[in-house]
């Protein structure tokens with residue numbers, strides 16, 4: 561049986577699971593897995609921490625992607641080779657619309673492709689769009705948990721600093737092509753910045769896989785650059801949403 565290159569797992573290891581919850585952060589993967597029944601760690605290698613557990617009487621995988629498109633594309637490709645067909649990203653994010661508050665939950669319908677990795681799957685004219693029914697499960701999850709949410713477009717950037725037009729940096733310099741970009745996304749109604757959804761959505765749409773993305777707001781960039789909120793509280797809320805969405809999808813299989 562084939563062992564995939566980075567995760568070092570075989571189809572046998574994932575016990576027929578077809579759905580994966582994919583946070584960026586490896587430690588978050590462990591905390592999510594702890595909420596599943598019979599969960600155990602499958603592998604910890606580089607940024608990829610993978611767990612298996614049971615939810616709604618079905619096997620489910622939790623695997624961190626690390627930060628950014630390239631490592632996300634590896635995790636998604638290798639999980640797909642093992643049999644995963646639905647990917648639920650759960651991340652943190654920075655909001656760029658004044659009406660969005662720290663701690664709010666954002667569901668990404670589609671993403672602005674400010675990444676490079678998505679172009680290795682489809683040309684820029686191809687949309688980075690989530691799977692409708694998978695995203696609908698995120699919405700239903702918020703509604704059944706009575707958690708308020710915003711749904712809309714996300715800017716998904718390869719870099720945290722220049723690509724998200726941050727000036728509070730070592731050099732304070734943002735290259736010309738990103739100067740004024742945040743204001744432009746704001747005017748176009750973009751909700752937030754994060755770093756994986758463009759790659760995830762594009763590659764999944766191009767490869768016939770399903771993807772959705774939910775994120776908790778750590779900071780509102782129209783007010784401040786450095787978060788001063790309780791990360792734990794935000795994670796608890798966004799993890800509750802992704803687990804409920806996974807349950808909805810697994811119960812409908």
Ligand SMILES: O=P(O)(O)O[C@H]1O[C@H](CO)[C@@H](O)[C@H]1O
Pocket residue numbers: 583584585626627628650651652653720753754755756
């Ligand atoms: O909290 P995660 O899932 O890592 O997501 C966000 O946080 C990281 C940047 O701090 C990027 O990965 C971004 O997309």
Ligand SMILES: O=c1cc[nH]c(=O)[nH]1
Pocket residue numbers: 652653654655720724753754755778779
């Ligand atoms: O502003 C932010 C916060 C979290 N993650 C990002 O990519 N950007």
